Amino acid sequence: MYSKIWLSKPHFETDDLDYFKTTMESNWISTVGPNIASFERSIEDVFNKNLKAVALNSGTSAIHLALKMLHIGAGDEVICQTFTFCATVNPILYCGATPIFIESEQETWNMCPVFLEEAIKDRLKINKKPKAIIVVDSYGMPAKWDELLEISNRYEIPIIEDSAEAFGSMYRGRLCGSFGNYSILSFNGNKIITTSSGGALLCKDEQDKERAIYLSTQAKTTSSLYGEVGFNYRMSNVLASLGIEQLKVLNKRIEQRRDNHTKYHSLVSDLNGVKLQQENSSDFYSNFWLNCIITNNPKISKSALIDEFTKQHIEVRPLWFPLHLQDYLKGSLYYGDNFSETLFEKGLCLPSSSNLTNEEFNRIGDVFNSFKK
Ligand SMILES: *Cc1c(COP(=O)(O)O)cnc(C)c1O
16 A cells, blocks of 8 residues: 655654754743744845744734734725635635735736736725735745736735745745735745744834734733733744754755656656646746646546546645635625636646655656556
């Protein structure tokens, strides 16, 4: 019996666990302790100290906090990419605000600048200016940042960059996570580096960072006073110990995932009608967190592939189901051409762990080969 091949498996080394044990023995196991600030400094180093990082307990809470930093509240409208994970949009609802969904363009599968501008113009006509725009770098692929930033600047609407899947990816040589007025990272177990669960808010200056830390630690002002409604969103010192060690191998993990991409390129190159999602030009540098294919061949359909991979104990997953079609979000405003429905119909995410072995790649190749007959 074969062991299961997972979509995106955590990848630890013994050093990570040694430091984790030392931290447990130090007794600093809550959301206070030296590792948290040290992990934040290491994240800031990745961004050449151009940004400030706040370590939090998840990427989802980082998005919620970003919205709070922008004073989003009940009755506000926030623009959001529809082709993404539910964690991108849910924090908008936590704030009592209303999401407006934007379709993706066909090159990066991220927010389409044309539909974005159409939505903004449309809302401005009735004097309802959206308060923020949440853009995702899906599956590690950077969005079309030049166009999106130009619109954000022209209409003076801040961007929150959901870079949960794109740590280490770059657009025109600039790191994802540096494009938003606020940006977020996730260190959940399936991401490129992990603290088991965890996330970070990236902001522009020390003042922002201090306010985000304050809000994430119950808005405590003195030992018995609280300034406002706060949150319990800080990362624990124990998990920060994992983050410190994981950050040291970030570049290695990117190489390994990009290497997977090269291997997939040859695996699917002679499969008729099957296309691997790729960087569209040298402007885009993806960490290839997940590799995705689109199949236009009815003989190699998404469901046939899922059946065969599942039979071989290989985890694959459909691409995101568009958020504006989720039951609980139906009726939301949507601007687009339904491209994400096609992505969902025809697309599949393939196993992309950084510790994927050659033997496992051969098993994946065997499944593809069985469709060539
Ligand atoms: C993982 C993920 C998140 C949320 O991160 P958590 O740490 O799991 O809360 C948000 N957005 C996207 C696109 C993600 O993939």
